[in-house]
Amino acid sequence: MDALFSQLFAGLSLGSVLLLAALGLALTFGQMGVINMAHGEFIMAGAYTAFVLQAFIPDAGVSLLVALPVGFVVGGLLGLLLEVTLISRMYRRPLDTLLVTFGVALVLQQLARDVFGAPNVDVRAPAWLSGAVPFLGMNLPKTRLFILGLAIACVVVLSLVLKLTSLGRRIRATVQNRDLAETSGVSTRATDRLTFFVGSGIAGIAGVALTLLGSIGPTLGTNYIVDAFLVVVVGGIGQLKGAVIAAFSLGLLQATFEYSTTASLAKVLLFVVIVAFLQVRPQGLVSVRTRSLA
Amino acid sequence: MLELRGVHVGYGRTAVVHGVDVEVPDGAVVAVMGHNGAGKTTLLRAAVGLLPVRSGKVLLGGEDVTRWRPHQRVRAGLAYVPQGQQSFGQLTARENLQLVADVAGSAGARRLDEALDLFPALRELLGRRAGLLSGGQRQQLAIARALITGPRLIVLDEPTEGIQPSVVAEIEDAIVQLAGAGGLSVLLVEQHVGFALAASSRYYVLESGRVTADGVGGAEQEGDVRAAMAI
Numbered sequence: 001m002d003a004l005f006s007q008l009f010a011g012l013s014l015g016s017v018l019l020l021a022a023l024g025l026a027l028t029f030g031q032m033g034v035i036n037m038a039h040g041e042f043i044m045a046g047a048y049t050a051f052v053l054q055a056f057i058p059d060a061g062v063s064l065l066v067a068l069p070v071g072f073v074v075g076g077l078l079g080l081l082l083e084v085t086l087i088s089r090m091y092r093r094p095l096d097t098l099l100v101t102f103g104v105a106l107v108l109q110q111l112a113r114d115v116f117g118a119p120n121v122d123v124r125a126p127a128w129l130s131g132a133v134p135f136l137g138m139n140l141p142k143t144r145l146f147i148l149g150l151a152i153a154c155v156v157v158l159s160l161v162l163k164l165t166s167l168g169r170r171i172r173a174t175v176q177n178r179d180l181a182e183t184s185g186v187s188t189r190a191t192d193r194l195t196f197f198v199g200s201g202i203a204g205i206a207g208v209a210l211t212l213l214g215s216i217g218p219t220l221g222t223n224y225i226v227d228a229f230l231v232v233v234v235g236g237i238g239q240l241k242g243a244v245i246a247a248f249s250l251g252l253l254q255a256t257f258e259y260s261t262t263a264s265l266a267k268v269l270l271f272v273v274i275v276a277f278l279q280v281r282p283q284g285l286v287s288v289r290t291r292s293l294a
Numbered sequence: 295m296l297e298l299r300g301v302h303v304g305y306g307r308t309a310v311v312h313g314v315d316v317e318v319p320d321g322a323v324v325a326v327m328g329h330n331g332a333g334k335t336t337l338l339r340a341a342v343g344l345l346p347v348r349s350g351k352v353l354l355g356g357e358d359v360t361r362w363r364p365h366q367r368v369r370a371g372l373a374y375v376p377q378g379q380q381s382f383g384q385l386t387a388r389e390n391l392q393l394v395a396d397v398a399g400s401a402g403a404r405r406l407d408e409a410l411d412l413f414p415a416l417r418e419l420l421g422r423r424a425g426l427l428s429g430g431q432r433q434q435l436a437i438a439r440a441l442i443t444g445p446r447l448i449v450l451d452e453p454t455e456g457i458q459p460s461v462v463a464e465i466e467d468a469i470v471q472l473a474g475a476g477g478l479s480v481l482l483v484e485q486h487v488g489f490a491l492a493a494s495s496r497y498y499v500l501e502s503g504r505v506t507a508d509g510v511g512g513a514e515q516e517g518d519v520r521a522a523m524a525i
């Protein structure tokens with residue numbers, strides 16, 4: 001029983017990391033259809049933001065809490081820059097977008113190597129996140145609980161923004177029917193930029209969170225980009241709740257496979273399951289049903 | 295109010311509209327008629343900015359808006375109700391209207407209420423997803439959305455096409471009411487020649503992307519227009 005709960009928590013914890021990495025992508029890829037291979041590097045930028053800030057803010061706890069919004073802004077600004085300079089010229093050309101953003105990813109990795117050096121660096125975790133919380137005979141690491149909470153908070157805030165705010169309505173309208181949004185008085189270009197800013201900003205937050213799990217390096221983002229795309233595709237394009245369900249399902253599956261096999265084999269099995277799933281349900285977990293196509 | 299001067303429009307290498315002149319005076323209802331494929335929708339899409347004009351000019355209130363983006367034209371008073379009862383299917387009816395009210399600023403809330411007074415049936419459906427509404431309800435929603443932008447001119451592309459007869463009458467009444475209430479100009483593309491002529495003060499017949507007949511509107515012109523369209 002203990003092993004079951006412990007695996008369940010490991011799965012949830014892995015799912016929350018996947019969710020944080022994929023949530024921004026659910027906006028930029030899921031909602032806007034932009035294949036941004038540099039999304040992982042925005043995660044990396046968020047992580048290095050936390051690293052830089054700890055040099056200025058001695059208290060690790062304060063530094064972490066400051067790094068979250070600053071990481072959001074850094075990731076967001078990088079995304080905005082990419083959108084304005086390159087991606088905006090390539091809407092409806094997915095292959096070109098993929099290649100160009102892959103190039104940008106390599107440039108950003110090298111930039112990080114030049115600025116911070118090739119070896120991995122550590123970001124101190126605050127004292128209040130060290131140790132574990134005993135629960136049903138298990139010890140749940142506080143950092144993992146923090147990331148779980150952060151992922152849930154990000155989903156809730158993003159859902160509320162999409163559902164209740166004027167910006168959210170503009171984003172959803174633009175995604176559904178760009179021409180109709182324009183002729184409803186919405187500047188779809190401005191909306192694209194804002195959407196990209198928010199999506200990339202969430203990647204920055206994910207990067208800050210990842211500093212709690214281990215040392216960080218220039219290739220941090222590459223470890224997450226494939227998984228993040230998998231989460232969005234399995235979840236169903238354009239649906240936030242699909243990404244949430246997919247992230248936790250994949251996390252639980254991977255944890256279960258890892259428990260019964262090895263880490264590498266678990267990954268293989270996970271891919272097999274995803275390929276089989278997409279054969280049966282190519283539209284992903286959650287699809288959109290309406291009476292009209294518009 | 296709106297002037298299209300020698301407008302040429304096309305898709306890729308295909309030219310669809312060849313040097314068309316259309317004028318919608320202040321407060322007037324102008325009908326554009328023609329068979330399928332005559333270039334009516336292409337002309338309207340160019341007028342609202344969804345298609346680039348290859349040559350010629352689009353003037354709105356005397357100002358050259360040929361290079362303006364659609365949302366800038368909307369904010370300058372040009373509203374558009376496209377063909378096919380388009381709405382944001384995954385947004386509720388209320389969100390469809392609120393979206394436009396947000397952009398309209400302080401007047402948005404009042405206009406939203408006025409639009410619902412015009413189509414009271416929509417009040418009951420505000421919480422429903424627009425994609426689940428019937429064609430007629432979606433068209434009412436589309437017209438309501440256009441009205442909330444606070445237009446000086448409303449461009450309607452086949453507003454009664456594919457809609458059940460009882461709702462067609464409501465939509466036609468609303469168009470007549472809006473045009474009669476003062477100030478609002480209407481540019482109307484309509485297959486229903488009888489209604490279009492009765493409501494309009496001027497008409498144009500479009501064929502193969504060119505104006506082949508035009509004149510003063512009114513129900514009594516129906517014979518001439520049908521002859522020009524060879525119906």
